[in-house]
Amino acid sequence: MFEREIEDFIEKIRTRREFLKMSGKGIAGVTVATSVLNLMGCSQAEPSGNEESPEVEAFVIPTGLLVVEPNKCTGCQRCEMVCTVANDQKIHPLISRVKISRNFNYGKEMTENYRYENGYFGNFLMTPETCRQCEDAKCAEACPKNAISQNETTKAWTVDESLCVGCGACSDACPWNMPTVDPETGKSTKCILCGACADNCITGALQIIPWEKMEAIFRRKGYRFS
Amino acid sequence: MANITGWTGSLLRVNLTTGNIKTEDTMKYKDLVGGAGFGYKIIFDEVPQGTKAFDEANKVVIAVGPLTGTTAPCSGRTNITSLSPTNPYHAIADSHMGGNFGAWLKFAGYDGIIIEGESTKPVWLKIEDDNISIEDASDLWGKGTIDTTYAINEIMGKEACIAAIGPAGEQMKNLASIVNSVNHSAGGHGGILGAKKLKAIGVKGTNAVHIAEGKAQDWLDLNEYMMKDIIGSNNNHVVPSTPQPWAEYHNSKSRWTAQLGLFWGAANPPVETGECAAGDKNKVGLRTQKAIFDLGPLAEDRTIKMGGCYSCPIRCQSNMYMPELEKYGLTPYATSTCINYSSPNTAMIKGYADGEKKGMDSLITKCLGSRLADDYGIWSNYGQLPRDFRYAYNSGKFKEVLPKEEYDSINWDLVESGDPGWMVEYYGNLIKGGEFGHLLDGPYWLDQRWNLGEEYWNSYGNNLWSKMAYPKHHSNESGAQVGALVNVIFNRDANSHTHMNMIGAGLPIEILKEVAGEVWGSPDALDAPMNYTPMNEYKAKFAKWSLDRNFLHDSITLCNWVWPMTVSPSKERNYRGDTALEAKFFSLATGIETSEEEMNLAAERISTMHRAACVKEMNTIDMRNEHDTIPEWVFEADPDVKPFTEGTVKLDRDDMQLGLTLLYREYGWDEKTGAPTRATLERLGLKDVADELEALNLLP
Ligand code: SF4
Ligand code: SF4
Ligand code: SF4
Numbered sequence: 001m002f003e004r005e006i007e008d009f010i011e012k013i014r015t016r017r018e019f020l021k022m023s024g025k026g027i028a029g030v031t032v033a034t035s036v037l038n039l040m041g042c043s044q045a046e047p048s049g050n051e052e053s054p055e056v057e058a059f060v061i062p063t064g065l066l067v068v069e070p071n072k073c074t075g076c077q078r079c080e081m082v083c084t085v086a087n088d089q090k091i092h093p094l095i096s097r098v099k100i101s102r103n104f105n106y107g108k109e110m111t112e113n114y115r116y117e118n119g120y121f122g123n124f125l126m127t128p129e130t131c132r133q134c135e136d137a138k139c140a141e142a143c144p145k146n147a148i149s150q151n152e153t154t155k156a157w158t159v160d161e162s163l164c165v166g167c168g169a170c171s172d173a174c175p176w177n178m179p180t181v182d183p184e185t186g187k188s189t190k191c192i193l194c195g196a197c198a199d200n201c202i203t204g205a206l207q208i209i210p211w212e213k214m215e216a217i218f219r220r221k222g223y224r225f226s
Numbered sequence: 227m228a229n230i231t232g233w234t235g236s237l238l239r240v241n242l243t244t245g246n247i248k249t250e251d252t253m254k255y256k257d258l259v260g261g262a263g264f265g266y267k268i269i270f271d272e273v274p275q276g277t278k279a280f281d282e283a284n285k286v287v288i289a290v291g292p293l294t295g296t297t298a299p300c301s302g303r304t305n306i307t308s309l310s311p312t313n314p315y316h317a318i319a320d321s322h323m324g325g326n327f328g329a330w331l332k333f334a335g336y337d338g339i340i341i342e343g344e345s346t347k348p349v350w351l352k353i354e355d356d357n358i359s360i361e362d363a364s365d366l367w368g369k370g371t372i373d374t375t376y377a378i379n380e381i382m383g384k385e386a387c388i389a390a391i392g393p394a395g396e397q398m399k400n401l402a403s404i405v406n407s408v409n410h411s412a413g414g415h416g417g418i419l420g421a422k423k424l425k426a427i428g429v430k431g432t433n434a435v436h437i438a439e440g441k442a443q444d445w446l447d448l449n450e451y452m453m454k455d456i457i458g459s460n461n462n463h464v465v466p467s468t469p470q471p472w473a474e475y476h477n478s479k480s481r482w483t484a485q486l487g488l489f490w491g492a493a494n495p496p497v498e499t500g501e502c503a504a505g506d507k508n509k510v511g512l513r514t515q516k517a518i519f520d521l522g523p524l525a526e527d528r529t530i531k532m533g534g535c536y537s538c539p540i541r542c543q544s545n546m547y548m549p550e551l552e553k554y555g556l557t558p559y560a561t562s563t564c565i566n567y568s569s570p571n572t573a574m575i576k577g578y579a580d581g582e583k584k585g586m587d588s589l590i591t592k593c594l595g596s597r598l599a600d601d602y603g604i605w606s607n608y609g610q611l612p613r614d615f616r617y618a619y620n621s622g623k624f625k626e627v628l629p630k631e632e633y634d635s636i637n638w639d640l641v642e643s644g645d646p647g648w649m650v651e652y653y654g655n656l657i658k659g660g661e662f663g664h665l666l667d668g669p670y671w672l673d674q675r676w677n678l679g680e681e682y683w684n685s686y687g688n689n690l691w692s693k694m695a696y697p698k699h700h701s702n703e704s705g706a707q708v709g710a711l712v713n714v715i716f717n718r719d720a721n722s723h724t725h726m727n728m729i730g731a732g733l734p735i736e737i738l739k740e741v742a743g744e745v746w747g748s749p750d751a752l753d754a755p756m757n758y759t760p761m762n763e764y765k766a767k768f769a770k771w772s773l774d775r776n777f778l779h780d781s782i783t784l785c786n787w788v789w790p791m792t793v794s795p796s797k798e799r800n801y802r803g804d805t806a807l808e809a810k811f812f813s814l815a816t817g818i819e820t821s822e823e824e825m826n827l828a829a830e831r832i833s834t835m836h837r838a839a840c841v842k843e844m845n846t847i848d849m850r851n852e853h854d855t856i857p858e859w860v861f862e863a864d865p866d867v868k869p870f871t872e873g874t875v876k877l878d879r880d881d882m883q884l885g886l887t888l889l890y891r892e893y894g895w896d897e898k899t900g901a902p903t904r905a906t907l908e909r910l911g912l913k914d915v916a917d918e919l920e921a922l923n924l925l926p
Contacts, residue, residue, distance in 0.1 A: 034495055071490075071493040071496075071497055071531070072493070072497050073531075074511050074531055074532055074534065074541045075533060076536070076537060076539060076541065077536055077537065078297060078537055078539060081296070081297040082297055085297060085437070085446060086442065088434070089436070089437065089440075089441075089442040090434035090435060090436045090437065091295060091296055091297065091434055091435040091436075091437075092333060092432070092434035092435065101326075101385060102384075102385050104326065104385070104407075105387075105407070106379070106384045110379065110380070115372075115557040116557055120407060121372065121376065123530070123547075123559055124530050124531060125530075182434075183432045183433075184433075184434060199508075200449075200453075200507070201508060202509075202510045202511030202512075202541075203497075203509065203511040203512050204508045204512075207508070
């Protein structure tokens with residue numbers, strides 16, 4: 001069973017990566033089974049009994065696979081701080097391109113049942129949200145000034161500050177509200193795949209596994225990966 | 227000069243009597259750095275001599291510093307300064323909380339809030355950038371801190387951070403706390419907010435915290451250096467607790483518990499802490515599996531993860547899955563750290579039904595008790611509250627002082643039978659309004675009321691430091707005279723880990739002594755544990771440095787449970803830490819190039835400011851005899867053994883008097899009385915303080 005999960009996964013990312021290379025477009029997340037994660041050294045154990053399978057998100061990005069493991073996130077919010085120091089020379093969770101603070105207290109919604117739901121006032125779970133660098137980026141599509149385009153080298157959807165008028169259409173259009181207009185500059189900010197967040201995550205809850213490393217792991221285990 | 231960053235430049239002043247709200251310039255206080263430094267000066271300047279903690283004239287200063295809200299590791303602390311109701315003189319004290327509150331205050335654009343006056347009806351304070359209002363809190367009065375927070379989040383949005391008091395604060399209990407983000411609690415000043423009828427403060431904002439212009443890359447480099455080469459684990463333990471292939475040393479007392487086969491067992495899927503070798507910055511957050519440390523081995527399977535304060539990579543708080551709590555009407559989740567987990571345990575004075583100190587009953591009790599304490603907003607006085615309970619129970623005091631009806635109404639069977647349900651009974655009775663609740667008066671006032679006797683004050687196991695009504699906190703057992711000198715200075719428990727983090731780092735004593743020589747001038751600053759030598763000037767330097775860094779951390783703000791970085795886990799660095807790191811971060815945060823020596827001077831200024839406030843509030847210069855007293859048990863431990871023999875922590879009376887003299891000398895305080903002199907105050911730029919003390923006839 002594990003073999004099939006792993007083969008499936010390899011097939012999924014292989015085709016998407018081919019697509020990414022050829023078309024230069026970003027790609028949405030893929031689901032990752034525990035068996036695959038184990039192989040990549042992410043999470044070490046199976047969920048026990050009939051518990052739900054873990055909600056691990058992974059995104060195929062040009063440099064590798066961006067893996068988000070909420071079970072490892074401690075809510076320190078350092079990923080956000082480093083993101084904004086690196087990109088804005090200042091600190092604020094609002095303009096961070098990776099989002100954790102907004103779901104810190106409660107989950108994505110705040111309900112009366114909050115003591116049982118996601119967030120520090122509930123089950124302590126908080127999921128770092130990242131830009132998915134979508135194939136058909138709604139943020140770019142919605143921008144009235146065509147200020148968001150895909151960067152040639154990094155393949156990240158990137159805001160051109162000289163064109164951005166800070167209207168917030170990108171944020172409204174993004175299904176996950178990832179872009180944010182910086183109230184101090186009046187310009188939209190969004191992830192440019194610099195990797196500072198993952199590089200500084202204190203537990204590896206956010207990590208970018210480079211393609212070379214993934215290929216080596218799969219090959220060592222006898223899987224084909226081209 | 228380029229723009230000064232680090233501070234927002236604005237202090238908020240809220241008068242609850244008049245409803246006046248205004249802002250003023252922070253920069254006039256900038257030599258006192260922030261947090262506690264601001265608090266001591268503002269209270270000294272503005273609260274009249276003779277004011278009591280719950281008087282309308284008392285003020286509360288909630289302040290942060292230039293590093294709060296930055297990425298500086300462990301900078302997420304908030305400082306609260308006011309008169310202390312537990313103190314016999316109502317002398318000044320500061321309490322501290324982590325969580326998100328401090329950073330959120332900066333994002334709203336403020337370095338601090340000065341709260342003055344008192345409202346006639348319950349209110350809460352709403353802060354959203356420049357929109358500040360005093361709101362009606364009638365519906366919130368009586369609620370626990372969690373429900374209060376939820377109700378305010380419904381109004382301000384789910385991302386706002388709320389600091390609230392619970393029923394204990396509303397009832398003006400001396401031992402009441404202020405709580406934000408579930409379990410981040412500051413002990414000792416909750417009752418003052420209660421007296422002012424201020425139920426909560428909600429804050430959020432859109433202003434970024436700026437660092438010095440053009441210094442982003444330097445800032446990231448400094449962070450990287452600290453995370454890779456310098457930082458250890460909780461309490462700055464810099465060696466693992468078990469042998470590891472990468473480590474030269476290990477020490478079973480270390481909180482660096484990470485190892486293969488050790489998990490956050492209730493994570494989905496479970497997370498193995500694994501080996502977290504020194505230098506791996508992406509595993510710093512896995513080093514401290516503290517649940518097993520605080521709660522025992524059973525806790526491993528119940529650990530969801532480690533939590534902690536904003537920006538802290540150490541994560542000292544255990545987030546637990548505890549379905550057993552549902553039996554008591556709570557949710558199956560619990561979280562806290564150190565003292566809030568150990569305090570419920572101490573209240574189980576007859577042990578547990580299952581007979582296990584680290585068994586399931588104990589685990590349930592600790593989780594249940596910590597949740598109730600935070601929701602009621604009760605402070606344990608660094609664990610003294612349950613010891614006071616124990617003393618009153620074992621000495622038969624309760625029978626004597628509780629009205630019969632009240633005595634009979636308490637379900638003592640629960641404590642007798644070791645049932646975790648005692649927590650519900652115990653905390654419930656503490657806030658019920660009866661005589662039992664006077665346990666929350668704190669030791670001094672409780673003794674006044676219940677007449678507890680000399681044994682209460684003088685027995686070793688009761689841990690009371692002095693009539694200032696606080697317990698020891700890393701005292702003579704931690705560096706002998708050094709720990710004792712650190713403990714005499716405060717009006718609450720010393721809460722100084724500067725010395726302890728170094729002494730307990732886990733490295734062999736030879737290395738620690740070498741480092742002591744480099745930092746304080748001679749290896750004689752530090753003795754081998756349980757093998758102490760007489761007082762010397764280097765110990766006085768060590769004690770002063772410990773105090774100063776503690777005051778600095780509470781001002782700048784940094785967590786003194788991890789800082790300073792006297793040693794490091796790096797073998798390549800020969801385990802040397804970096805004591806200039808505070809100054810380096812400060813320079814990049816503010817744009818004011820500051821050396822370690824200059825930072826030390828600022829720290830000394832804050833210590834002396836604290837001292838000056840004590841002198842004013844106690845209305846005496848005789849700090850040596852009136853304030854800096856050392857409990858009898860320090861000198862009377864081990865009756866058959868002489869001080870300075872191997873195997874004892876017993877100290878010598880004359881030697882400790884010499885200790886006080888040498889400490890005062892280091893500070894430039896009057897050697898006879900321990901009060902700051904005019905020359906010293908002026909050297910530190912506190913001439914106005916000297917003038918005020920002179921006018922009160924309080925200069926030596
Ligand atoms: S740095 Fe890592 S652990 Fe901390 S909040 Fe971000 S994802 Fe979570
Ligand atoms: S900002 Fe939103 S819409 Fe745009 S690429 Fe990222 S996830 Fe997609
Ligand atoms: S990759 Fe860079 S820009 Fe994107 S969220 Fe992470 S730190 Fe921010």
